[in-house]
Amino acid sequence: MSHPKKGKVSIKMKNKGGMEDTISDTDVVSKPENKRPREESSSSTEYREQDNNLSSEMQVFPVIIKIIQKEDGSKIELLIKYKSIEAKVKHTILQLKRKTWRLYSENKLNRFTPIKLVWNTLNAISGKFSKNKDYILQDENNDLLWDSSNKANLFAKKFLAKRENLPDLTPAEKEIIQCKITNLMMEVDSNDTEFTEEELERVIQSLPSNKSPEMDGVTYDIIKILGPTSRELLLRLYNTCLNTGKVPTTWSTSVIIPILKPGKPPLNPDNYRPISLTGSFIKIMEHMIKSRIESVFDKTLINEQVGFRKRRCTMDAIVTLETDVKTATWSKSCVEAVFFDLSSVLDSIPWDVIMTKVSDSVKGKTLRLIYVLLQTEKAYVKSCDKFSNSFRFNRGVPQGGVLSPILFNLCMSDFPLDNVKGEIFADDIAVRATDSSPHGAFIKIKKSS
Numbered sequence: 117m118s119h120p121k122k123g124k125v126s127i128k129m130k131n132k133g134g135m136e137d138t139i140s141d142t143d144v145v146s147k148p149e150n151k152r153p154r155e156e157s158s159s160s161t162e163y164r165e166q167d168n169n170l171s172s173e174m175q176v177f178p179v180i181i182k183i184i185q186k187e188d189g190s191k192i193e194l195l196i197k198y199k200s201i202e203a204k205v206k207h208t209i210l211q212l213k214r215k216t217w218r219l220y221s222e223n224k225l226n227r228f229t230p231i232k233l234v235w236n237t238l239n240a241i242s243g244k245f246s247k248n249k250d251y252i253l254q255d256e257n258n259d260l261l262w263d264s265s266n267k268a269n270l271f272a273k274k275f276l277a278k279r280e281n282l283p284d285l286t287p288a289e290k291e292i293i294q295c296k297i298t299n300l301m302m303e304v305d306s307n308d309t310e311f312t313e314e315e316l317e318r319v320i321q322s323l324p325s326n327k328s329p330e331m332d333g334v335t336y337d338i339i340k341i342l343g344p345t346s347r348e349l350l351l352r353l354y355n356t357c358l359n360t361g362k363v364p365t366t367w368s369t370s371v372i373i374p375i376l377k378p379g380k381p382p383l384n385p386d387n388y389r390p391i392s393l394t395g396s397f398i399k400i401m402e403h404m405i406k407s408r409i410e411s412v413f414d415k416t417l418i419n420e421q422v423g424f425r426k427r428r429c430t431m432d433a434i435v436t437l438e439t440d441v442k443t444a445t446w447s448k449s450c451v452e453a454v455f456f457d458l459s460s461v462l463d464s465i466p467w468d469v470i471m472t473k474v475s476d477s478v479k480g481k482t483l484r485l486i487y488v489l490l491q492t493e494k495a496y497v498k499s500c501d502k503f504s505n506s507f508r509f510n511r512g513v514p515q516g517g518v519l520s521p522i523l524f525n526l527c528m529s530d531f532p533l534d535n536v537k538g539e540i541f542a543d544d545i546a547v548r549a550t551d552s553s554p555h556g557a558f559i560k561i562k563k564s565s
Contacts, residue, residue, distance in 0.1 A: 251382035264502035272504040305480030332395035367398040392514035402518035423541035424521035433539035452557035453548035463512035473526040
């Protein structure tokens with residue numbers, strides 16, 4: 117039989133005179149966690165909803181600590197309140213986890229349940245898949261922000277700052293590129309034919325099911341059950357966009373969701389990745405464009421690029437690197453490798469540079485439509501249920517866009533790999549060289565840069 121665990125908690129703080137005070141609470145008795153989970157949990161939605169309701173109380177923790185550090189009076193009362201809220205939150209979360217797992221085991225878990233679904237439920241209960249957590253942020257003045265509107269505007273400021281004050285083309289260079297692109301838009305291309313019913317049907321059938329609605333409130337499941345008349349009207353709308361080079365205003369509006377990078381502290385807003393969400397209808401059109409131009413773009417890529425290409429994956433890069441290392445070992449040679457992770461490169465490429473690379477392979481109406489889709493009319497940052505003020509980007513590809521991976525691959529196809537070997541997966545690059553000595557291999561890598 118397990119016994120309760122006892123422990124003491126003490127907090128050191130400075131009073132107005134600069135002297136340190138130590139506050140110790142009484143012995144805290146905590147219930148031991150049952151290592152063997154009861155058979156619990158049905159839909160993990162109930163746990164997620166009630167867990168989110170506790171987030172407001174959990175926000176009190178750093179606030180109380182901050183008050184304790186500044187105030188001299190009522191220290192004991194604040195400490196007791198802090199410990200009381202902490203114990204209540206931990207106890208409630210533990211009970212919800214047990215209840216959720218028990219209901220899931222009783223009602224949905226059987227020998228026919230897919231193992232992937234079981235792991236997804238366990239991860240949801242453990243909090244690994246908790247999305248849009250209401251984290252507290254810290255601004256430039258080290259002030260804590262817990263209001264969703266203030267956090268959304270802080271994210272917008274940070275995301276914009278990453279794309280500003282970067283090296284750009286000169287006005288003369290921009291004018292030359294604009295003239296070239298405008299002339300190419302007037303030419304005829306083999307991909308300028310109108311979208312067909314077969315293309316639309318192929319894209320709709322490939323859409324995933326059971327997904328949450330996009331920013332226009334329409335799910336892919338709804339689009340899949342559209343009748344012939346609705347699909348004909350939708351196809352007519354897509355062809356109008358292709359022929360005129362214009363898209364509905366609501367289609368060119370995106371909402372950016374900040375996603376915390378794995379293993380990063382949530383207090384720093386720079387540790388979040390901006391994911392752009394658009395509507396379902398514009399994504400379908402982007403998929404049809406992608407199916408037309410993907411094979412054309414693939415011919416311009418170098419063989420070392422293994423990311424976001426058909427029949428290519430990270431395993432290709434791993435096997436190639438391993439083969440070179442083993443070959444060098446057998447021949448008693450040395451392999452030197454340098455690994456790069458380009459920071460925020462997706463957000464920093466000027467649109468004129470991207471369109472220059474696109475215009476080398478595509479022209480006409482398709483080139484014009486890609487240019488329109490690249491320039492987002494408006495963008496907002498969403499934090500919980502609040503939105504930031506609207507803003508516009510002037511460079512980069514939207515993270516999460518359908519066309520973004522292949523457009524970025526085009527820009528990376530000129531990466532110099534002279535006299536060395538290497539692999540490129542999006543913004544992750546590995547460069548290596550083989551020589552009879554480590555110094556010789558290093559010199560080869562240095563010369564290639």
